[in-house]
Amino acid sequence: MFSFAKKAVEIAEKNKAAFGDIRIIETRRQTLSVKNGEIGALNDSVTLGFGVRILFAGAWGFASSDIMTSREAERVTKLALCIAKAGSSLKERAVRLAPEPAYQDFWQTPFITDPFSVPQEKKLDLLFAVEKVLRKDHKVRSSVANMTFIREHQWHMTTEGSRIEQVLLSSGAGCLATAVDKGSIQNRSYPSSHGGQTLSMGYELIENLRLLENAERVREEAVALLTAPACPGGNKDLIIYGNQLAMQIHESVGHASELDRVLGYEESFAGSSFATTEKLGKFRYGSPLVNLMADATLPGGLATAGYDDDAVKAQRWHIVKDGILSGYMTNREFAGRIGRDRSWGSCRADGYGNIPITRICNLSLMPGGIPYEDLIRDTKDGIIMENNKSWSIDQKRLNFQFGCEAGWLVRNGKKTTLVKNPTYQGITPQFWNSCDAIADEDSWRLWSVTNCGKGQPGQTAMMSHASSPARFRKVKIGVKA
């Protein structure tokens, strides 16, 4: 593939581009699902294509294609150059990339069992078995079990001399029961909502998830939620667990710390950020307990790779350190705007057909020092919420509202009544400053976001957010329509 890539790099050099790169990507994706006793999805997909980025006269041009011929590589590279020239007439400052050494390297996701080598029949047998258990109560009107496996083989070549080959692998699975009765609908999922758990691993993840062992509980909880009391309203201590805390991190810290957004480059679409650059190193984002670490080297993380799509080597850095805003998600274009001479390396593209943009890396809330059981024991009047059901946050990432699948009231240190439709609202810095306890590393685990949308044209990215359950004091609970 590098001999194909060479054509684009040569044209970029010949035309005196300040920078040029080509990414050739072959993606295999297998999706399987069983819904209501039938195959819902069974798809094996392979795509191959390339995208060329040219920086010319201080402006970017990008073009891509799935026609893998030398002539097409030439056409696409010249188109990217032509687009860059069109954009250069309207620039106020020339794009300058933060320096990075050139690398010649191969990197791949560690795994034990290649999921594509596992027979489809075995996967479907497990999904049918799980789904059958979910469906055993007539109130469960929709039951789904699903798996997805993705292998992305990348060849990245730059005019700076980098030649990076990477093979990124992810596996995911989950199940969802939807119970319906008397004007009420309730969902319960395992291990998490929005498709389940996905990690950068092989089929060993599926074996470790114990989907079948959890299916009965999922069904029973979905049905129990139908008749559970509604989540009470008021200000209560909130303990967040499961992928809900991942969503909280993602929406109120992850996106807020994307430097392109902070600088206004997403204003017209997804919005900007309150975490502006003059606050770096000073702003109290959360309580001193709060440490949020971006980490492209995190084992199992969905944003874990050897290099990002700017050809920057994977790094680990604080976004929030001891409660203070301490870093951003960066690419090479914008890193210089905050006085850095190197990008933290969080620039990624969705497949071959999209230009790399600043993305949330794996971003984790680091564990505290208290066992989870003690955290509950220490809570007088609170509520535990688990697994995200709905999410919404304003265009500066301040006012948010989340809904969860299930809540449990905590009274005098004991987890008691199951409640339905739990929701909470808050304002980002006040919320993170109300964090007064984080469970220890025994309950610290990774959760996945597989559908993070950003940019125009829209791009999807995956990342992980690890956390232990955490407690937030006096949060507005139970929002009514």
Add this chain to the structure above:
Amino acid sequence: MQNHKTICERIMRLAGRIRAEAIITSVNSSLTRFADNVISQNVSNASTEISVRVLENGRVTRFSLNQPSESALKTAFAAALAALRTQKKDPRLMPLPEPGPSIESTKLYFHGTAAMPPKDRAARVAAVIKKCRKAGAVAYGAYETGSTAVTVANSLGVRAFHKESSAVYSVTVRDKDGFGWAEAPAFDAGEIDFDRLDRTAMEKARLSRAPRSIKPGPYTVILEPAAAADLLFYLGFYGFGAQFYQEGQSFVSGKLGRKVMSPEITLEDDALGGLSAGMPFDYEGLPRQKVTLIESGVARAVAHDRKTAARAGTRTTGHALPPPNTYGPVPINLSLAKGSVSLKEMIRNTERGILVTNFHYTNLLKPLTVEITGMTRNGTFMIKNGRIAYPVRNMRFTESAVEAFNRIEAVGDKQEAFIQWGRVAAPALKIRGFNFSSSTEF
């Protein structure tokens, strides 16, 4: 763009006696994005996806790829057939649909829009940046042009082809701490009134400077068409898909023929004409029908594909979505019938209320009442005594769309089209008692 006919013939030849259904989608998309009064991103993408469903003796599988060569397709077919033969039979598997007349739809395709060069988009963007610089304001937005072609074909002879061009111009203007926005899609870029959109966004930004905080709570609202379209999308998706209906997950489940909304509301799914027009067939290659979902407040019908139609003992309305999906058929060309009141009159007739330009980051809370939350964005104003009194800081709403559409006071006299997941054509709406649950800091 790859030649769909050639690819189809290759697929059907390779399938031989095995039943096959092919969906081929080619997209050419070019987008010029601007921010901070400069072009910030300039891209072009061409791609083709070939998705093939293979059926044999009660078994089914699907493969997809983007390389249409004989060898790539042969390899994919071989793997699919091997996978197919290890499966258990599914007695409920439906056979492929029988063909009707072939469909060839090209009337929404305009070559000048599909093949617009980057310099033309840059010139358009330069125009709005120039205006904003002159006014001391800042422009953000995107101008996207391109085309999409879809072919659906099967071994039994179904052949349907659709090609459309598209242009979407979206502009956000910041004037100090005020924001304004305007957007329009068109199949023919020549139909977009760019200057009007620029003026609207700039004027809203100027008027929304120095917004005041107000207390959240129930207010009469006037939703401009973009905000109304956002709510309609949720109503259409969660309310009028036959699978959700059959699973009891829709607010109209068991209520067809009954009043579910204000008599002011007539909602159709119409891919065949008007501002919601689009592909005239579905992803099984069957003709789309115009479906009246709500007629003067009474629930009339839901959107079907062949599977849900068979369960309901009726005929498909041609709403099958691209597989695989877990939603079943849903209406994606929604059109809310216009009323008789202009936006200006709505404002003039309002003693106290809030004018909402657009919503941001809306999301569903409860499907059965279509309870939604989201933020106001890009121009939210207090109306007092029939006039826009002052801009207000953005607020979060938490509201049941079903209940809100039972409190309609007026429907606007002009539809505008927006691209959601599909197309939504909506007029402005005036709704009383709309619930704002909290506010934000800007």
